[in-house]
Amino acid sequence: MSWEAVIGLEVHVQLATKSKIFSGASPAFGGAPNSQACPVDIGLPGVLPVLNAEAVRMAVKFGLAIDAEIYPYSIFDRKNYFYPDLPKGYQISQFAHPIVGPGTLDIRMENGDTVAVGITRAHLEEDAGKSLHTSYPGMTGIDLNRTGTPLLEVVSEPDMRSPAQAVAYFRQLHKLVRYLEICDGNLAEGSMRCDANVSVRPLGSSELGERSEIKNINSFRFVEKAIAFEIERQIDILESGGKVRRDTRQYDSERNETRSMRTKELSDDYRYFPDPDLLPVHLTSAYIAEVKASLPELPEARLARFRTELGLNDYDAAWLTNDPVIADYFEAALSTTGDAKLTANWIMGDASAALHRDELEWGDCPVPAAELGRLIARIKDDTISSKLAKTIFDALWVEEGTVDEIIDVRGLRQLSDSAALRGIVKKILNENPSQVAQYQTGKNKVLGFFVGQVMKATQGRANPGQVNELLLDSLKEGATGKE
Amino acid sequence: MFGSVRISASQVFALGFAAMTNIDINHLCRLAKLALNDTELRAVRRDLDRIIAMVDQMQAMDTHGVEPLAHPLDVEQRLRPDEITEKVDRERYQEGAPTTRDGLYLVPRVVE
Numbered sequence: 001m002s003w004e005a006v007i008g009l010e011v012h013v014q015l016a017t018k019s020k021i022f023s024g025a026s027p028a029f030g031g032a033p034n035s036q037a038c039p040v041d042i043g044l045p046g047v048l049p050v051l052n053a054e055a056v057r058m059a060v061k062f063g064l065a066i067d068a069e070i071y072p073y074s075i076f077d078r079k080n081y082f083y084p085d086l087p088k089g090y091q092i093s094q095f096a097h098p099i100v101g102p103g104t105l106d107i108r109m110e111n112g113d114t115v116a117v118g119i120t121r122a123h124l125e126e127d128a129g130k131s132l133h134t135s136y137p138g139m140t141g142i143d144l145n146r147t148g149t150p151l152l153e154v155v156s157e158p159d160m161r162s163p164a165q166a167v168a169y170f171r172q173l174h175k176l177v178r179y180l181e182i183c184d185g186n187l188a189e190g191s192m193r194c195d196a197n198v199s200v201r202p203l204g205s206s207e208l209g210e211r212s213e214i215k216n217i218n219s220f221r222f223v224e225k226a227i228a229f230e231i232e233r234q235i236d237i238l239e240s241g242g243k244v245r246r247d248t249r250q251y252d253s254e255r256n257e258t259r260s261m262r263t264k265e266l267s268d269d270y271r272y273f274p275d276p277d278l279l280p281v282h283l284t285s286a287y288i289a290e291v292k293a294s295l296p297e298l299p300e301a302r303l304a305r306f307r308t309e310l311g312l313n314d315y316d317a318a319w320l321t322n323d324p325v326i327a328d329y330f331e332a333a334l335s336t337t338g339d340a341k342l343t344a345n346w347i348m349g350d351a352s353a354a355l356h357r358d359e360l361e362w363g364d365c366p367v368p369a370a371e372l373g374r375l376i377a378r379i380k381d382d383t384i385s386s387k388l389a390k391t392i393f394d395a396l397w398v399e400e401g402t403v404d405e406i407i408d409v410r411g412l413r414q415l416s417d418s419a420a421l422r423g424i425v426k427k428i429l430n431e432n433p434s435q436v437a438q439y440q441t442g443k444n445k446v447l448g449f450f451v452g453q454v455m456k457a458t459q460g461r462a463n464p465g466q467v468n469e470l471l472l473d474s475l476k477e478g479a480t481g482k483e
Numbered sequence: 484m485f486g487s488v489r490i491s492a493s494q495v496f497a498l499g500f501a502a503m504t505n506i507d508i509n510h511l512c513r514l515a516k517l518a519l520n521d522t523e524l525r526a527v528r529r530d531l532d533r534i535i536a537m538v539d540q541m542q543a544m545d546t547h548g549v550e551p552l553a554h555p556l557d558v559e560q561r562l563r564p565d566e567i568t569e570k571v572d573r574e575r576y577q578e579g580a581p582t583t584r585d586g587l588y589l590v591p592r593v594v595e
Contacts, residue, residue, distance in 0.1 A: 034576075037571060040569075054564075075554075084588075097553070280554060
């Protein structure tokens with residue numbers, strides 16, 4: 001029998017606010033344990049949560065970017081469960097009235113297909129703390145710094161049919177929240193965490209099979225691998241006549257397998273009710289319109305513009321727009337060079353390779369976009385050769401100065417003075433009569449030798465096109481005996 | 484999880500209680516992490532029966548066309564500017580904790 005996988009994702013997006021969602025403490029990553037947990041966060045009696053305006057704005061931005069309905073009325077509920085890293089005994093979340101309603105995110109597959117993934121809803125909630133199980137024998141350490149960090153939980157429809165589609169969706173969501181500047185997108189620090197709901201059914205069936213939920217996957221690669229493993233596991237069960245049990249599972253990346261954490265029925269009784277400490281949130285249409293007007297150019301629009309207006313091919317346009325920091329860098333360099341393709345080549349080639357070599361992010365690139373732009377402009381105006389441009393790029397990388405300073409200090413200006421070059425060419429031909437003779441018997445390959453000699457004599461500064469021309473001219477003259 | 488949740492707060496409330504006409508008091512105790520002896524269980528059951536009788540009375544009201552109410556105050560949520568305003572005095576907050584170490588609160592081991 002052929003099987004079809006049905007996948008939906010719930011992604012927790014950590015909002016990049018300066019303070020927490022209900023308190024004025026810092027949500028910054030990496031602080032000393034409990035140094036960023038204030039009385040509201042640790043649930044001391046008598047404290048009251050006060051909603052962060054920026055968290056609301058970021059949620060609305062997201063909703064508008066996926067063409068979702070923004071509900072003018074939303075409420076916060078208490079989700080009740082007991083765990084030591086949840087000091088109040090409940091998490092403030094949104095249940096019946098989320099802030100963002102149904103929307104759509106289009107994903108593009110490698111084969112060029114576009115899949116529209118429905119987004120059921122997105123709601124605001126607070127994060128819980130962290131439990132450290134390993135360092136203290138018989139005890140669990142609790143760090144409440146993360147408590148109260150604002151999260152936007154984005155719930156998709158079960159619209160994905162393969163691990164590749166699921167990871168493409170996760171990547172597209174990652175790209176979108178970075179463009180919107182509502183999340184730093186740092187997966188390693190848990191800024192985006194993904195739960196995957198996976199089930200399989202006979203191909204052609206319209207009913208959903210029993211599903212399992214894989215919790216807390218925090219890398220693109222693991223999303224793909226965990227789901228792929230889970231699909232195989234469920235198919236094996238079904239093909240051997242068994243039944244898939246509804247449960248919550250954990251992905252073990254070292255063993256590449258998912259393991260059951262708990263069966264769902266028992267734990268999933270959260271007794272939601274409206275939080276009496278928080279009033280309903282009302283959003284006016286004027287507010288929503290104002291947020292809409294503040295939206296930046298979105299990834300798909302930028303991709304389309306790079307293709308149509310700048311004439312870049314699909315691959316280059318997708319590569320450059322994948323990360324808004326790269327796209328900004330590219331456009332800043334382009335404003336100096338005016339040559340999209342050459343600028344793209346430098347960014348995707350030398351610059352990207354150097355960053356990779358030094359394990360740096362684009363945001364830390366030691367060569368400012370304007371300098372790279374100037375370097376490319378100097379190639380285009382024939383001040384330097386492409387070959388020497390790479391030397392200058394390396395000098396820029398170690399911050400030797402500006403492009404023009406490096407050209408001057410190192411004397412790298414291209415020799416385009418015909419008279420001077422002609423003199424050098426003549427001299428080299430005179431010094432190498434046997435090679436000239438070889439050339440004249442039809443051994444054209446000797447030309448390369450002469451080019452090399454001229455370059456050596458000019459420390460690589462000669463304009464290669466011009467050198468070729470002059471050599472051919474002079475050799476022809478020699479052949480016909482003219483001087 | 485899947486499909487849009489389109490139920491109102493009062494419906495959640497009603498569903499919760501409708502399911503309790505036959506109260507599984509042990510399930511409630513598990514959820515609330517309460518260990519009650521037989522005498523206490525009987526007392527709690529008596530209280531819950533009375534509470535549910537009261538809720539049943541409210542359920543009998545015709546609320547057709549009445550907007551669900553999430554909060555008794557007819558005021559909307561004020562929003563706070565996104566600024567760090569809290570100074571954290573960890574030592575003081577941890578004075579009341581039974582065990583702390585390295586800045587962490589220590590609790591009996593929780594095994595997943």
